[in-house]
Amino acid sequence: MTFAARTLALWLTPAAWLALPALVLESGPDGLWVGLLLLVAPLLALAAAGERAPTSSSRNELFPVVAFLLVVALILWANLVLAGDVAAWLGWPRWRGIAVAAGGAWLLLAWRGAVRLVPPLLLIAGCGLAVPLAALGYEADIGPLAAWGRVASLPAFRLPASSPWVDPGHELRAGRGPSSLLFEEEHRVTAAGHAQLHIRAIDGARVTESDWDLRPGETVTLRSGDELRWPAGARLRFEVGKLVPGAPPSGIAWADGRRGDSTRRWGLLLTLLGGAIALVDVGARPTRQQMAGAAAALILVFAWGVIWAVYCALGAPDLFLGGVAIERLARPPSLGWPTGAGRFVPLLLPVAALASFLASSVVLRERIGGLDVTGGGEIGHDLGLWSAIIGATALASLWPAEPWMLIVVALGLAASTLAPATLWPLPAERARWITVAGLVGFGIFAALAVAGQWTRGVEGWAALPLTFPAVVAAPAAALVLGLARRARRG
Amino acid sequence: MSLGHFTAICYDAIVVRLTRPALLLVLLAGFPLLALLPSEAGNIRIAGLSLLWWYGAVAVPALAWVITVLLHR
Numbered sequence: 001m002t003f004a005a006r007t008l009a010l011w012l013t014p015a016a017w018l019a020l021p022a023l024v025l026e027s028g029p030d031g032l033w034v035g036l037l038l039l040v041a042p043l044l045a046l047a048a049a050g051e052r053a054p055t056s057s058s059r060n061e062l063f064p065v066v067a068f069l070l071v072v073a074l075i076l077w078a079n080l081v082l083a084g085d086v087a088a089w090l091g092w093p094r095w096r097g098i099a100v101a102a103g104g105a106w107l108l109l110a111w112r113g114a115v116r117l118v119p120p121l122l123l124i125a126g127c128g129l130a131v132p133l134a135a136l137g138y139e140a141d142i143g144p145l146a147a148w149g150r151v152a153s154l155p156a157f158r159l160p161a162s163s164p165w166v167d168p169g170h171e172l173r174a175g176r177g178p179s180s181l182l183f184e185e186e187h188r189v190t191a192a193g194h195a196q197l198h199i200r201a202i203d204g205a206r207v208t209e210s211d212w213d214l215r216p217g218e219t220v221t222l223r224s225g226d227e228l229r230w231p232a233g234a235r236l237r238f239e240v241g242k243l244v245p246g247a248p249p250s251g252i253a254w255a256d257g258r259r260g261d262s263t264r265r266w267g268l269l270l271t272l273l274g275g276a277i278a279l280v281d282v283g284a285r286p287t288r289q290q291m292a293g294a295a296a297a298l299i300l301v302f303a304w305g306v307i308w309a310v311y312c313a314l315g316a317p318d319l320f321l322g323g324v325a326i327e328r329l330a331r332p333p334s335l336g337w338p339t340g341a342g343r344f345v346p347l348l349l350p351v352a353a354l355a356s357f358l359a360s361s362v363v364l365r366e367r368i369g370g371l372d373v374t375g376g377g378e379i380g381h382d383l384g385l386w387s388a389i390i391g392a393t394a395l396a397s398l399w400p401a402e403p404w405m406l407i408v409v410a411l412g413l414a415a416s417t418l419a420p421a422t423l424w425p426l427p428a429e430r431a432r433w434i435t436v437a438g439l440v441g442f443g444i445f446a447a448l449a450v451a452g453q454w455t456r457g458v459e460g461w462a463a464l465p466l467t468f469p470a471v472v473a474a475p476a477a478a479l480v481l482g483l484a485r486r487a488r489r490g
Numbered sequence: 491m492s493l494g495h496f497t498a499i500c501y502d503a504i505v506v507r508l509t510r511p512a513l514l515l516v517l518l519a520g521f522p523l524l525a526l527l528p529s530e531a532g533n534i535r536i537a538g539l540s541l542l543w544w545y546g547a548v549a550v551p552a553l554a555w556v557i558t559v560l561l562h563r
Contacts, residue, residue: 047510
């Protein structure tokens, strides 16, 4: 298995690389920042790893293994949720997508030589990303730079005639952000199936709440400032040419991004950096060629994500409807695709996501195997243990969740419990302090994460540890390691 | 004890060890700092792309590759 393939599969699971264009599309520069972190954090982790002497002080400790299993379970969960979301978006039952992904990962578990499949699987994933992008650029007849310029000068994002939400109507699932549609102009919404809608109308100082029970074909007209809530699974039809509810006010607003709260950026930086240090631990010092290959591969994925987002913003602005949902990026609804054999092109992206997930499942197991006390990596091939993990995460993913948030939680947990000991390893005779530090990191991370759920509305720097608990938990764990080291010297 | 040996240890321990991670961090930190510039200077368009996007989408990836590979020992 090549170094670049291992790094890519460890770090960039589909829930991470598909979140990149979704976040760029959703918030412009803020999404670009996430992309930069996804690109640079593993390089930084590899650079830092190259400067450390390899240690095995934690190999006899149980805690790092348990913490790593938790992190990997969260990552698998995020990706299986995405598999279900993509399946539902493509019109399949949700469980079928989860079953295909989880079943594939389980089959690879049963085969010891599965690690040899990782480079070919990533090659398939790479082709699955590159071909639709090339086809899209060819059909749009515009380069990425010019496409960005065109998006960034759009006066507004309007619903195209080719959108499934215009004709024949499509199920609307809330994406990231608020779970209601705020209308900026008069808009007639038609029920494509039976739908119960809740409308909050603001007329000056008067607020009116009303419920509408619509049968197929019945319409309701919303005015500027009205807010629409809908039950999960409602099939709705919107008017062609109208402003997309949930989209940025204009292309300029999208390109310039929101100014103000920059604390989220620093919180994400520390979380993803800590997660990368814990996850992308190479053990041995990588060569220059290995680093060049890994960096080039990461840059290619980053470039794909940014360009994909720009083409989607230009050709499929209906992606913004109700907030950007990651799974929509796997098959943007209203893009113009080639005809003939080219009609299979849109299916390549879901196939790429599946191949990438299978490769990641193998490499993540191998990574945990590296922590095995025996050194033989047996824990990475424990059929009972991994069957239980895959089964439990598959079951959990039947309920909708936000894949990117699960990835951030997984990386935050890794940063809080594993990264400090990876950066500042202790000698074998004091390895138990690694467990103590990890437990302190875990305790603080869990407490702040729970507190964050109860203290919504807190903003600014005060919200930073509640939104990204690793910014406190990881330094606390590092402090415990530092004290243990000092006590030894004393 | 030779001066050459002493110099090599200092160079290795202080400068080279931290250069790559520090440069990558500085490169990253440049993005939010550019976004915070007064008068929204990061939104100035140059050759069709805003300064912030040139930096984030083009300069950082290219420089990150250069730092990662060329400064590799």
